[in-house]
Amino acid sequence: MARSGHKYIFVIGGVMSGVGKGIAISSMGLLLKSRGFSVNLVKVDPYLNVDAGTMNPTEHGEVFVLNSGLETDQDMGNYERFLNRDLGAEDYMTSGMVYQSVIARERSLGYGGKCVEAIPHVRDEILDRINAAAAHNGSKVSIIEIGGTVGDFQNELFIDAARVLKMRHPDDVLFVMVSYIPIPGTLGEMKTKPTQNAVRQLNSYGVQPEFIIARSKRSLDVKRKEKIATACSISTDHVISAPDIESIYDVPLNFEKDKLAEMLISSLKLPNKKNAGLTMWKKFVRNIKCKDIPQVNIAIIGKYFDTGDFVLSDAYLSVIEAIKFSAATLHVAPHIHWINAKDFEHGTSTAVLAKCDGIIVPGGFGESGIEGKIKTVKYARIKKIPYLGLCYGMQLLVIEYARNVAKLTGAHTTEIDSNTPHPIIAVMESQRENLAVDNYGGSMRLGTYEAILKKNTLAAASYKTKFIEERHRHRYEINPNYIPHLEKAGLVFSGTSPDGVLMEIAELPGKVHPFMLGTQFHPEFRARPLAPHPLFTAFLRAAIERRNKRTKNA
Numbered sequence: 064m065a066r067s068g069h070k071y072i073f074v075i076g077g078v079m080s081g082v083g084k085g086i087a088i089s090s091m092g093l094l095l096k097s098r099g100f101s102v103n104l105v106k107v108d109p110y111l112n113v114d115a116g117t118m119n120p121t122e123h124g125e126v127f128v129l130n131s132g133l134e135t136d137q138d139m140g141n142y143e144r145f146l147n148r149d150l151g152a153e154d155y156m157t158s159g160m161v162y163q164s165v166i167a168r169e170r171s172l173g174y175g176g177k178c179v180e181a182i183p184h185v186r187d188e189i190l191d192r193i194n195a196a197a198a199h200n201g202s203k204v205s206i207i208e209i210g211g212t213v214g215d216f217q218n219e220l221f222i223d224a225a226r227v228l229k230m231r232h233p234d235d236v237l238f239v240m241v242s243y244i245p246i247p248g249t250l251g252e253m254k255t256k257p258t259q260n261a262v263r264q265l266n267s268y269g270v271q272p273e274f275i276i277a278r279s280k281r282s283l284d285v286k287r288k289e290k291i292a293t294a295c296s297i298s299t300d301h302v303i304s305a306p307d308i309e310s311i312y313d314v315p316l317n318f319e320k321d322k323l324a325e326m327l328i329s330s331l332k333l334p335n336k337k338n339a340g341l342t343m344w345k346k347f348v349r350n351i352k353c354k355d356i357p358q359v360n361i362a363i364i365g366k367y368f369d370t371g372d373f374v375l376s377d378a379y380l381s382v383i384e385a386i387k388f389s390a391a392t393l394h395v396a397p398h399i400h401w402i403n404a405k406d407f408e409h410g411t412s413t414a415v416l417a418k419c420d421g422i423i424v425p426g427g428f429g430e431s432g433i434e435g436k437i438k439t440v441k442y443a444r445i446k447k448i449p450y451l452g453l454c455y456g457m458q459l460l461v462i463e464y465a466r467n468v469a470k471l472t473g474a475h476t477t478e479i480d481s482n483t484p485h486p487i488i489a490v491m492e493s494q495r496e497n498l499a500v501d502n503y504g505g506s507m508r509l510g511t512y513e514a515i516l517k518k519n520t521l522a523a524a525s526y527k528t529k530f531i532e533e534r535h536r537h538r539y540e541i542n543p544n545y546i547p548h549l550e551k552a553g554l555v556f557s558g559t560s561p562d563g564v565l566m567e568i569a570e571l572p573g574k575v576h577p578f579m580l581g582t583q584f585h586p587e588f589r590a591r592p593l594a595p596h597p598l599f600t601a602f603l604r605a606a607i608e609r610r611n612k613r614t615k616n617a
Contacts, residue, residue, distance in 0.1 A: 070204045070331045073225040076212040077242030077261030082278040084241045085138030088208045089145035090315035094324035099336040103200035104142040105154050105207040109217035113159035124377035128536045132510025153196040161188050189224040213265045226269045240272040244279035262295040274301045282306040312348050347592050350391035359606050362400045362419040364439045366432035382425050385590035389600040404432030413442040421449040421606030424456030430479045437463050449578035449605035457581025458488045469552035489542045507538045514567040520557035522568045525601035533584035541566040578605030
């Protein structure tokens, strides 16, 4: 059952995917929040995967981890960044989750011997999850993104669930379609017919959108708005222009100009509340768009680039955004250089990194590109280039140090070499049984864990606190048997689990290197536009210092 007086906004894609439903939802959430309404955002992934953890980053993009440990779609990261708060496991669902719950209930006779069917049982499970998310958040408005595009077979049940909710509570449910308006190069004219057809297909499901957010290369003119409105049976002012823009963080400001929030509030018969405004958001947007500021060159050494002629930066989306947030605070413009770690294994010299002001090795799994990353770590250490290693990037920092400084020849991770003479990185004891039975989904060390920072370290100086909480996503840890040897060789473990067993942060002393630090966790998941992550900020400060020295000596 729907919560009494609760409001729902369903956002559905039209014409094609990847045109910004997640950013549209994030922006609507921010605007309603600024007007004093409690909002929760829900992402529906129609995949049969139970979560996003087993999806290939080169196909699906980044896996975003919540505090709960749930592995989710990257849109959940955008939701958190725009709302500036943590989301819960209730705010994400996949078809796999839904079917898994229905089947488990059927196996325990939860349906009392009835024949279990897609309608009503699967559909009702979807509605139960949507309402559970609203109840858990205690929100007034739920904004639900139905993944994919109208016409996709796999999202029909989700659309039907929304239709039923609208039928039962007509004044409490709105539909918004985010649709693409192409401009064929040979014509140079916006064509609205694909969107008209998408709306007709949605109508065939018994759903009529009240708003259409029209994505296009350019802003819609009045004539195009009127044409869409007439053909799709909505008001002209409910056709919202969403042109390509320099920054996704401009989207809520553009929506504000079109008075989208006021129209949503009016359509849902919500009370008028004082608009707190977006002063801090506007300041942030000005900072990231500022052109007349120094540039800092950051190399990201990854491996999820095997996607044809294009670099899939979405595989590292949270890292990119975390850099932007800290750069805006420090008033510098980050220039990101994408470098495939595999290139360093096939002849390319790491000397190409000399012109970079900072190097990041992000998370990842598997053997591909690993030796190229280790070469990167060595180069950054010897040349004293600021280095930030995230998860796998920290493990490789430790492996490189063990091999080349601690003189542990052949040191490696058992993930890659089970026969290494020095298993510096080894599988967690709790994970051995999972690996033995091929239990990979949702079985890693996931979610938020506490850590304690050592005094007088780079980590402690960056965080300015002793206790931290960060999100994890990994299966291997630093082997505790080697910690005394590594520490004797000069490596500092500046962050540990509260019981001192797990090493969470490794770094080099300031007298040895200006900034060389790795985290077993993923700090990028906690970075927000209005709350940059302290480690990224400290890393960029070090990169700025290197740039200043290089400029002075040039």
